[in-house]
Amino acid sequence: MRILLNTLYVTTPEAYLSKDGLNVVVSVKQNEIFRIPIHNIEQIITFGYMGASPGLMKLCADNNVSLTFLSPQGRYISRSQGPTRGNVLLRKAQYKNSDEPNYALHLSKLFIGGKIQNCRNILRRFIRDNGDDEAIERVCEELLRCKRRVLNAESIDSVRGIEGEAATAYFGVFSRLLLNQKEDFVFEGRNRRPPKDAINAMLSFVYTLICNDMTSALETVGLDPYVGFMHTLRPGRASLSLDMMEELRAYLGDRLVLSLINRKQITIKDFIKQGDEGIVMTDSGRKIILSAWQNRKKEQIIHPYLNEKVSIGLLPYVQAMLLARFIRKDIDDYPVFLIK
Structure with a gap:
């Protein structure tokens, strides 16, 4: 480990x-x-x-x-980074499998099915902790239907389309998960480049951190982070990192953002307007998120597949290791990370 x-x-x-x-x-x-x-x-x-x-x-x-x-x-x-390390046979298998449509589709369905299930679990947990909410219940049902459709999809384009529908539904009720500072942190759905509100600024920032950790993890186990299975290949784009972070977005990113706002650890004073519509974090706002991010990574959980304690910060490495095992055919399938 x-x-x-x-x-x-x-x-x-x-x-x-x-x-x-x-x-x-x-x-x-x-x-x-x-x-x-x-x-x-x-x-x-x-x-x-x-x-x-x-x-x-x-x-x-x-x-x-x-x-x-x-x-x-x-x-x-x-x-x-320094010289590329890792098993050349593993990377050769990765490159070959990325060109196999059925193989790429299978992993894409797992990545996105896991992402949708984890988003649904975030919403279900909110209901358990705070009582019934009809709007959130409806979205939970919609996400369940989306997950089933993804697992039965016949093309990667279909997976991408269903994932977009699920994301729209999920973020459509995201603001209902706010228990405090509702008037300051207004959220009407995902937007970026530039983010138009504080929540989108936080989400984009945290997703960048997750992607960077995922890239490091993939390189550590010997996989090429730039050759993915669902995200299209582009120069300089860590496509496999983007693939694999899908299942971790809700657990590592969304929960952290909600926690910081609900606990009033971050306030609207930690953001400033940029241009006519954009909003960015101040230096103090970044430090608050980074401090919470580092503390969060030290917490331990029981990994659902390994059934042993791991630090949350090691989740990208564990999932990268499991993907490498699947590509080497050491295990029968890739065990996507699912939260309860």
Whole structure:
């Protein structure tokens, strides 16, 4: 089992990363504000445009520490990593299977069926904790029908279409899951680029974090994160990461956003308007989410397939490992992660 090490998040947009011996050094306007030994971290995620020195990038590559650059608003820019490692036979099998329509369809149905079921479980849990809600009950029934349709779909295009219907229904009642700050956090469905409200800004930000962790996990087990089964191939697009994070979105992302708002750990003051319609998080807002994200990853659960305790932060690695086993034919099927 992989040890869950730390992620260094650099949230100051003016920060520049460099090296001093075996230390990562963070500076702002040529003044050092932080340093940490490279062996104490697993990955670096920096929000800004100042960049990193070639020496720091080599230090990261030599120590298998990924370096990811995001914009101050959390939009993905690029990712740096060392030499590709892993079993070449595993990747060869992955590439071959990605071109097999039936194989790709089978995994696509599992990814999206799991996603829909987990969204439904989020809604069912809300009803258990807070009482009946007719609108949410109706959506739960709709999601159940969507999941059944996905599992019986005959093409990936059909899976994508049904997934879109399910997402529209789910996010149509998402605001009903808010118990506090309802007037400040208005939500009328998913939107992005730029997000038009605070909830969409938070969701997009957290989904980016999940995708980055999924990419690291896939590389760790020897799979190519850029060759997926459902998401189409595009240069620079981590298609397999996007495939696999579908089943984790609701559990890792949506629940965190709802928890932060309902517990009043984040407020509308942590967001600012950008342009005529867009809204972005402040630096303090990003730090609140990142702190909650790191704490959440330390919590432990019983994995439904392995039936043993794992840290929530290791879920991407566990699922990547299970997918690799399925591709190698060590197990009969891919066990999608489902919450109760």
